[in-house]
Amino acid sequence: MFLSLRYSFTFLLTLLLTSPSFTISRTMVEDHTFSPPATKISITDHNTQSLNNAHIGSKIPGISEFKRYLSHFGYLPRQNNNTFSDEFDAILKFALIRYQQNLGLQVTGKLDFNTVSQMITPRCGVPDANLTPRNHHHHDHVHTTKNFVYFPGKPRWSRPMPMTLTYGFSRYNMIHSLSMKEIKEAFQRAFSRWASVIPVSFIEVSDDDEVEAADIKIGFYNGEHGDGEPFDGVLGVLAHSFSPEIGRLHLDAAETWAVDFRVTTSEVAVDLESVATHEIGHLLGLSHSSVKEAVMYPSLRPRDKRANLNIDDIKGVQSLYGSNPNFRSEWSLESDISANQGAEFGVKHLRLANSLIIMISLVHSLCTLC
Ligand SMILES: [Zn+2]
Numbered sequence: 001m002f003l004s005l006r007y008s009f010t011f012l013l014t015l016l017l018t019s020p021s022f023t024i025s026r027t028m029v030e031d032h033t034f035s036p037p038a039t040k041i042s043i044t045d046h047n048t049q050s051l052n053n054a055h056i057g058s059k060i061p062g063i064s065e066f067k068r069y070l071s072h073f074g075y076l077p078r079q080n081n082n083t084f085s086d087e088f089d090a091i092l093k094f095a096l097i098r099y100q101q102n103l104g105l106q107v108t109g110k111l112d113f114n115t116v117s118q119m120i121t122p123r124c125g126v127p128d129a130n131l132t133p134r135n136h137h138h139h140d141h142v143h144t145t146k147n148f149v150y151f152p153g154k155p156r157w158s159r160p161m162p163m164t165l166t167y168g169f170s171r172y173n174m175i176h177s178l179s180m181k182e183i184k185e186a187f188q189r190a191f192s193r194w195a196s197v198i199p200v201s202f203i204e205v206s207d208d209d210e211v212e213a214a215d216i217k218i219g220f221y222n223g224e225h226g227d228g229e230p231f232d233g234v235l236g237v238l239a240h241s242f243s244p245e246i247g248r249l250h251l252d253a254a255e256t257w258a259v260d261f262r263v264t265t266s267e268v269a270v271d272l273e274s275v276a277t278h279e280i281g282h283l284l285g286l287s288h289s290s291v292k293e294a295v296m297y298p299s300l301r302p303r304d305k306r307a308n309l310n311i312d313d314i315k316g317v318q319s320l321y322g323s324n325p326n327f328r329s330e331w332s333l334e335s336d337i338s339a340n341q342g343a344e345f346g347v348k349h350l351r352l353a354n355s356l357i358i359m360i361s362l363v364h365s366l367c368t369l370c
């Protein structure tokens with residue numbers, strides 16, 4: 001585990017050193033005319049050992065960069081001009097503890113290797129600020145199902161059920177490294193994952209007028225694009241979207257978006273379908289989860305795929321919209337029992353998954369009682 005993390009750390013370090021955007025930002029930093037995006041940590045500037053040893057009162061050049069990053073993602077108050085000191089203070093320690101809790105890391109309150117590695121991993125641009133405190137004495141898998149989170153006020157699309165939401169692609173904000181067909185198919189798969197668990201369906205519209213009026217508008221954008229959350233070039237922030245019922249889903253056009261890693265061989269390729277599924281979760285009202293296997297976990301490494309909904313994602317979205325009747329009948333206790341009696345081999349895997357979830361739910365309820 002440690003070795004693999006160290007490997008990815010070195011890998012990302014290499015990426016940052018070699019990526020064109022990094023070279024540009026470094027040059028501009030040296031010219032003192034440009035402040036690098038708060039969403040990217042330029043790790044080469046930091047001595048990992050001295051960061052790890054930093055304690056309250058330490059002053060280490062570059063600490064301000066970590067404060068700026070934590071501030072951007074909601075762990076420290078945002079400041080005018082983004083000016084932070086290089087002192088490791090108590091507020092930073094508290095912010096690190098919350099960050100480590102929210103990202104499912106070992107809680108040390110330090111800028112340790114795993115924490116810094118997590119910070120340089122590409123992620124969603126939506127802040128984690130609204131994550132709620134949770135019971136940190138639970139470490140088993142059962143309790144991880146409690147970790148889905150809503151946006152403040154628990155907003156959701158407020159139409160009668162079952163509801164249909166329309167979505168459309170902004171014709172003028174597309175990328176050309178993938179075909180329109182590939183992009184649309186990736187999004188269709190992403191939407192259908194959510195639609196299979198809740199009574200919400202999604203219909204694509206394509207006429208300009210219809211797209212203009214669609215509930216959900218999807219587009220690829222470079223840098224500053226009018227919503228105050230500029231994209232930061234290759235890696236760093238990959239995409240962001242808005243809580244209900246704003247319906248905007250923006251992807252960073254600078255990424256090397258991929259639908260098939262056998263075709264897109266770039267080391268910085270990012271799986272479009274995984275990111276699309278994650279961002280649709282935000283559009284529906286889910287915020288970030290600390291469950292690393294969940295689609296709603298905030299980060300995604302290059303060339304990784306995490307598009308299948310986790311129990312945590314499903315429970316989260318169903319508590320907002322209820323269950324899709326088809327989904328419920330497949331997953332209910334009754335159907336599981338009758339299916340076991342029928343002993344049909346073809347649905348064996350589904351049943352195994354059902355049983356596992358039911359067991360988890362039962363243990364979960366028991367634990368809640370005790
Ligand atoms: Zn996100």
Ligand SMILES: [Zn+2]
Nearest residue numbers: 225227229250
């Ligand atoms: Zn945007």
